[in-house]
Amino acid sequence: MFASTSLLHQRVQLQAARVPAASRAHRRMAIVARGSGRFFIGGNWKCNGTIDMVTQLVKDLNAGSVPSTVEIVVSPTFVHLDMVKRTLRAPFQVAAQDCWVSKGGAFTGEVSAEMLHDFGIPWVILGHSERRSLCREDDELVGMKCEYALSQGLKVIACIGETLEQRESGHMWDVIDAQLQAIANHTTIGNWTNMVIAYEPVWAIGTGVVATPEQAQEVHAHVRAWVAKNVNPEVADTLRILYGGSVNDQNCETLANLEDVDGFLVGGASLKGPSFIKICNSEHKHS
Numbered sequence: 345m346f347a348s349t350s351l352l353h354q355r356v357q358l359q360a361a362r363v364p365a366a367s368r369a370h371r372r373m374a375i376v377a378r379g380s381g382r383f384f385i386g387g388n389w390k391c392n393g394t395i396d397m398v399t400q401l402v403k404d405l406n407a408g409s410v411p412s413t414v415e416i417v418v419s420p421t422f423v424h425l426d427m428v429k430r431t432l433r434a435p436f437q438v439a440a441q442d443c444w445v446s447k448g449g450a451f452t453g454e455v456s457a458e459m460l461h462d463f464g465i466p467w468v469i470l471g472h473s474e475r476r477s478l479c480r481e482d483d484e485l486v487g488m489k490c491e492y493a494l495s496q497g498l499k500v501i502a503c504i505g506e507t508l509e510q511r512e513s514g515h516m517w518d519v520i521d522a523q524l525q526a527i528a529n530h531t532t533i534g535n536w537t538n539m540v541i542a543y544e545p546v547w548a549i550g551t552g553v554v555a556t557p558e559q560a561q562e563v564h565a566h567v568r569a570w571v572a573k574n575v576n577p578e579v580a581d582t583l584r585i586l587y588g589g590s591v592n593d594q595n596c597e598t599l600a601n602l603e604d605v606d607g608f609l610v611g612g613a614s615l616k617g618p619s620f621i622k623i624c625n626s627e628h629k630h631s
């Protein structure tokens with residue numbers, strides 16, 4: 345089900361109007377020209393999985409048919425990461441769900457970016473709202489993590505998003521802008537091609553309440569306009585902005601068709617092979 349429609353935020357419209365946006369088709373051609381998939385699907389398995397369950401999930405994914413134009417990255421727990429990397433076929437890639445903020449050393453329980461790189465793990469999710477809220481990761485720490493992971497050759501899925509309280513109290517844009525600013529402060533212009541931004545409204549994560557197409561498009565357009573204004577217009581044109589929050593095989597096609605939605609970060613539905621494969625095919629139907 346979709347959440348109730350909100351009014352479009354005037355500031356977003358004004359900002360978006362000021363920045364000449366490339367059309368979706370043009371943007372996607374530019375993304376493909378630089379060698380990336382034009383649409384991006386992430387599967388965040390969170391703290392789930394037994395050996396048997398992960399083995400079956402990998403089997404289901406390997407049996408699925410996915411378009412070559414879509415970049416697909418699944419993110420198992422650290423203990424399952426190497427097993428999944430070794431058994432999952434191309435084009436599926438893998439991501440870690442987090443990493444340490446600097447070079448490894450005396451940091452009990454942590455896994456460093458250089459270790460992930462050494463294991464051939466190409467991607468890492470950083471700043472997920474569960475880490476922000478449960479592990480008290482603030483904007484600055486997330487920015488620093490992005491900087492270090494990128495410096496070690498990892499590609500980053502950087503997560504942003506507001507809570508329901510922040511949205512309803514009118515602080516949503518300040519929250520999102522601060523999250524983006526912290527990431528931008530720690531990222532060189534050249535490194536933005538190694539990063540995707542995942543917009544995940546906290547109130548939509550794991551709740552079954554997905555953002556309406558209007559809500560998702562509104563924030564995605566805002567993020568692109570913010571990056572165009574505060575980072576670089578070319579970076580904004582080819583930045584892949586993912587939506588996350590209760591995406592499933594029923595609502596994915598509507599969301600995939602939105603102008604500024606360049607993919608998804610999927611939680612619960614990524615644990616079901618056939619559903620996830622359907623989501624991987626959601627954009628293809630519109631091309």
Ligand SMILES: O=C[C@H](O)COP(=O)(O)O
Pocket residue numbers: 388472544548549550551552588589590591609610611612613
């Ligand atoms: O990283 C994924 C998001 O937290 C979304 O999770 P969900 O699809 O279970 O709502």
